[in-house]
Amino acid sequence: xxxxxxxTSPFRWGCLAENSDELNRxxxxxxxxxxxGVLLVVIFSINAYRTHSIWMGNSIALVGFTFITARYFLRTxxxxxxxLIPISLFIVSLLALMxxxxxxxxxxxxxxxxxxxxxPVAFFFAGLRYGLFxxxxxxxxxxxLFF
Numbered sequence: 001x002x003x004x005x006x007x008t009s010p011f012r013w014g015c016l017a018e019n020s021d022e023l024n025r026x027x028x029x030x031x032x033x034x035x036x037g038v039l040l041v042v043i044f045s046i047n048a049y050r051t052h053s054i055w056m057g058n059s060i061a062l063v064g065f066t067f068i069t070a071r072y073f074l075r076t077x078x079x080x081x082x083x084l085i086p087i088s089l090f091i092v093s094l095l096a097l098m099x100x101x102x103x104x105x106x107x108x109x110x111x112x113x114x115x116x117x118x119x120p121v122a123f124f125f126a127g128l129r130y131g132l133f134x135x136x137x138x139x140x141x142x143x144x145l146f147f
Contacts, residue, residue, distance in 0.1 A: 034071040066093035087125045
């Protein structure tokens with residue numbers, strides 16, 4: 001049991017005993033999402049640099065930096081109201097990443113398939129009302145860019 005606590009301790013950064021269980025679960029989910037997101041973004045960024053797509057690599061690396069920044073804010077925040085900063089950073093960076101892969105098509109035109117990542121993440125982190133707003137905003141923005 002002690003080893004499991006050591007392994008999962010980086011994902012508990014920002015969890016406080018006085019927080020509700022729901023808030024602590026959300027914090028753990030943000031930490032896991034940030035860790036996986038950074039890992040994937042580093043891989044995608046290296047792949048973009050290998051294919052000589054410097055602009056795409058820089059854009060993806062910027063999203064990864066935003067994930068790291070959001071995780072830092074989460075680690076240093078003490079009040080539950082401060083949890084909105086990392087959640088907003090995640091959603092805005094995910095919107096930017098989704099816009100990038102939809103407009104450019106990604107690698108081998110598989111970019112639009114990644115759009116299915118946005119709704120569950122937006123609903124989980126932002127709730128139903130704001131999650132619907134985020135999805136609607138992305139749809140309107142992408143429609144504006146295409147038409």
